[in-house]
Amino acid sequence: MAVHGVAHAAEVLYAGLFAQQHRGQEGAGMVVSDGKLLHVHKGAGLVQEVFHGHRLSGLPGNLGIGHVRYSTCGAPRAQNVQPLVAECADGAWAIAHNGNLTNAGQLRRSYQQSGAIFQTSTDSEVLVHLLADPYYRSRVRRVGRALAELQGAYSFVLMTRDSVMAARDPYGFKPLVVGRLGEGYVFASETCALRQIGADYLREVEPGELITVNAKGLSSYRFAEPAARGAQCVFEMVYFARPDSMVFGYNVHQTRVAYGMRLASEHPVAADIVIPIPDSGMSAAIGYSRASGIPLDMGFIRNHYVGRTFIMPETGQRVAGLNLKLAVLPETVAGRRVIVVDDSIVRGNTVRQRVALLRACGATEVHVRISCPPTRRPCFYGIDFATETELAAAHREVEEIRVCIGADSLGYLSEEGLLAPFKDGPARFCRACFNGDYPVEVADRQGKLAMEPGAVAVPAEDTSEERT
Ligand code: SF4
Structure with a gap:
């Protein structure tokens, strides 16, 4: 979830996360910005537990992002709770992710071989490295270029000190909507969160779209063409989403x-x-x-x-x-x-x-x-x-x-x-768990603990004498 241009962003995020508690029970967190600093609070447990006794007034700012964690990649441990926050060469970034990246293992190995250090065992962290990568950092539409490297399912919210962004993969696996709250904007997985905070539903974030909100207002572009074959997760309709939500327009x-x-x-x-x-x-x-x-x-x-x-x-x-x-x-x-x-x-x-x-x-x-x-x-x-x-x-x-x-x-x-x-579009739905027809190639089929320490064999240091 993300908000921009709302008073007491932390309180609004809290209410929105609370409404979406059914999407993840293992951890919760939020990052808000007062325009200068990012303020972070997160931990293991339910929203109420994580923020119990923590004064939301200690998280000042009118923009921020929040997350409830349901682990589908990485063990249920404290380091993996989102949002993830990183200090990059051009300032601080925070990201929160819903979905699973199917090429995260490849990207992670490639960055690790170049000397990068990962703080979590989640797939989501590769986006932090792509954002920090000088190759993308120096280019226009760098966030879109970085997102275009990812494969699989993702609805992301991102933030810097003065802006929030929301992006959805080209297949549209996971829901993500945008709403209006007073003069501000809100992004959430489900419309039940918008209703909880009194925001008006505007529309879905489109597959392959990146929306940015900053002091200049809202702008949007396509970082990837929507996939000809959509793949909205039909299991959201069967089980995952809350009954009072509109998901994928239904x-x-x-x-x-x-x-x-x-x-x-x-x-x-x-x-x-x-x-x-x-x-x-x-x-x-x-x-x-x-x-x-x-x-x-x-x-x-x-x-x-x-x-x-x-x-x-x-x-x-x-x-x-x-x-x-x-x-x-x-x-x-x-x-x-x-x-x-x-x-x-x-x-x-x-x-x-x-x-x-x-x-x-x-x-x-x-x-x-x-x-x-x-x-x-x-x-x-x-x-x-x-x-x-x-x-x-x-x-x-x-x-x-x-x-x-x-x-x-x-x-x-x-x-x-x-x-x-x-x-209006049964073909836009993924149902691979029922029929085995996977819409996106899965490079790594190693299960959710594949990035845990010890899951990947690390070659021992070569102590043999150098030969010339
Ligand atoms: S429909 Fe099944 S396979 Fe496809 S994203 Fe949803 S749960 Fe996964």
Whole structure:
């Protein structure tokens, strides 16, 4: 998120980050500028925790950027929390990144071989080095030239002491919007942040566009042509984004309701109640109930003091979180045929547990309906979808998965159903995790810890005698 030209930028960023907490729970931070100095505060934890007891008035300025971290590259540790800040030859820069760069490993190795030192194990840091590189520093439109070196998925916000910038990759993988707040401007991943701070939505940052806001106002240019084949992440619509956001021009809740309605027509079954997995299955369950005429009821109660388990970085945390997160209402499910609606099955551990819980509480039949197709391939563009071997659907047919999770029936939304709500451009969406058709070549497929210390073999110093 970024703001420019707003009073008390830190307070505005705080509110906007808070609204987007669902996008990352591991760390949070912000950098604001008073025109002379960049003021930084960041740390591990939720927005409220990181800024607890920290007076936002200690972060003066009317421009800044902020970030909530969900690690898809680099371990969940303090150094990797963004924004990243660097002192370059021409002044201080701060950057914050959403997405995954598919050529970051190559760029990093190349800079390291030239003697550069990296402070983090994230892919994002290569942009700092490109910005500092004299080759780009001396050229017009240097930021655009640096961005054009990157491949993969990125929505970036950047700042100097007096300007903020926002850029989106040519495929448009990740959402990024611009809004107006009084005389100032705001950039955010989701429109829910704009609404939270009272900003008006203007438009999306276009794929391949770099927008700069400074004392002269807003200016924009294309640093790359938009890719002929767009690749907006359809998983934002399925799970990631907040239901009250507009993402890629579509309301997320309404899209999920449409998924549920389509799911009911693709996979009908006789049952007594439809229950959602809260919160992610709620909108699709409403749609399923609406289209099937089967009443919607509350079968699970969610403990809101446990965060989003899908985006927890470690499997152990996810499993512990799952155990604490949901409780069944036996009064709702006992003696009934139940349809459970959820957004996706990734590893399968979640849904297996839930089916067993429902049976233990007296459900006579459990039918599972999933509002996206089987997740068969990993994501290399910014969603932490396990390795292929961990994915429940990577090498299993639907019937095998049904047996694994212990359900009476299992139905996934078709790929046609997934794209059906996007009347003006289904081809603009990435769905590689469902069909393996990756829109951008992935140079490094080494997983999210590939840049951790020790992950790359460093050649030992050559102590042999020099030969002439
Ligand atoms: S592979 Fe899946 S999760 Fe990754 S960007 Fe594409 S649609 Fe989104």
